Amino acid sequence: MTAPVQATLGPQEKDLLIKQIPALKGKKILIIGDVGLDEYVMGQVRRISPEAPVPVLEVDGEDKRLGLAANVAQNVASLGGIPMMVSVVGHDMGASLLKELSEKNGVSWHYMIVDKHRPTTRKTRIMTGHHHLVRVDYEMKKYLSEETEQKLLAMVEKHVGEADGVIIEDYAKGVVSRNVVEKVAAICKKAGKRLMVDPNPNHPGTHYQGIDLIKPNYNEAVALTGYSFDDLKDNPNKVVEVGRALQRVTGAKEVVMTRGKDGMTIFSGDQITEVPTYAQKVFDVTGAGDTVIAALALGLVSGLSLVHSCMLANNAAGVVVGKVGCVPCEIPELIEYINEVH
Template identity: 40%
Template sequence: MSKKNEKLIKIISQFKNKKILVVGDIMLDKYIWGDVTRISPEAPVQVVSVQAESYAPGGAANVANNIAAFGSDSYMSGIVGKDIANEILLKEMRKRNIKTEYIITDEKKPTIQKVRVIGQRQQLLRIDYEKGEYLSKEIENKILDFVTNKIKGIDGVVISDYAKGVITKNLMMNIIKLCKGNKKIVTIDPKPQNKKFYKDATLITPNCKEASEMTNIEPDSEKNVLKIGKKILKELKAPVLITRGEKGMTLFETNGKVMNIPTKAKEVYDVTGAGDTVVATVTLALTSGATLRQAAIIANHAAGVVVGKVGTSTLSINELKQSLENE
């Protein structure tokens, strides 16, 4: 194993000592697993014979799940509805050692659910339950109070924005200000329509499609990918890590340096939640003393592991270390 990778493994070993707060759009992922047996006589659609159902924390809660899976202290703040899905979701989160005391029940909204039907290891259909409206001022203030009271006792904050209403301009500006004032890492998994909210973050981690929409530039050449990253960096005054699927990742630093990182994925079964794994891993790496480049390399290894799994997946510290050791 190279000395470079030995350093990265030392950084990963620090993950378990870290405390990270995730703020964002919490969802419940439901999976219906089955076999496709025939075509329906009622319509030209597949009939799935259901074998099992399972649940997992989704959206921002999957970021918190990835953090907890590394053995770190994972705190979640956001909203759920007053419904059965809320009860299932909170139970699933607590089962995975995610701290839920900063989650607020909003009686005017349902708990966001993503229901996926899986047959023969392939996703056949997705059904969404959601009501995408911005938070009331009262709930926004409660979340901000949570962050204000918690900031000194944590190592970093992840903003997981799915544009479902939790991340408002006022909340975002205040969280970034709090993090900078207390010298805490703040990373953002963004949504293009909210891009103006993210100025001065420690790191922004869009996928290629999101980065393209943030700049109105098509990522159809390496030259254009460079333009995209540099434009986001200039506008938001923050480093950018663009995740690019089979092309790996590209990191843009404020000093003008650009680094391309080839993918580590050997097989890709499911990209569900891969961006959540990236922002969780890169945040833990940065709070553990990694440079931006080291953090990006570690996150790239983590993404390579999770896309080889089916469903909303996480990985352990040992799996991450093994990926580096096997390089």
């Protein structure tokens, strides 16, 4: 079994990453996946309702953010790239709010498809401080109609030639069917574009056959390969075993497995490389995976190696986990963060 190589972020690597950041500017990433609106209603609870035994939230603030694959798109934009967000929304207020927020954050609405028979995904979190009282979801978890799916694939085929790289971001809301993955993989292969996938463990690994790179976290990788945690608990090489299995199941040459405080394990052909985490403060991991796939894709299409692209992505993730909610990584923050890593 090939022994993993340990990658380190020394002065040379830091200098390389910082010098590469301007090269991300203008790189086009075509993103296919489920989009949504994250809404936050925040306030104080000081009493129980006289109408029912429930807390009364006295609202003192509201916030709306891009969620799901739209957060990947805004991370591409904030890092200097140009996101081409291909997805499906409803004909409703959620879509109007999402459009306004997308355009404000540098995400074009040009590639969006409207299906009046589906609601736009919205997740409304009612919060006091950092505590959730309740979450209200507006969504339809079913695959697209044949007509809408064909429109989505036609949009990808029409614009893939403009893109430097392609991401499928699967939140299992219905956009990323097996047929979509298969057809997009064929389109990318024909166009000579690298296809990267941020998978969902609700789908088996075979759902993603034909892709070039897959980026699960460890728990997702276990689910995708069909292992159980009991099968692996006494295996000292379980990370390697799962990564290799995922390469076999999906046919992907490259697997980037994120492992929280243990960093990343990268499988590229026969080579295995460990990249440590650079997170200094962790407040909220929400959206960190979106930041990782955005930075990873931009690094690769700008000419960085896979290992250096993962280092860039790990630093970008370190920035966003120090914040609350789905927020993008900005270039000045990223440069400062890389400089501060010990």
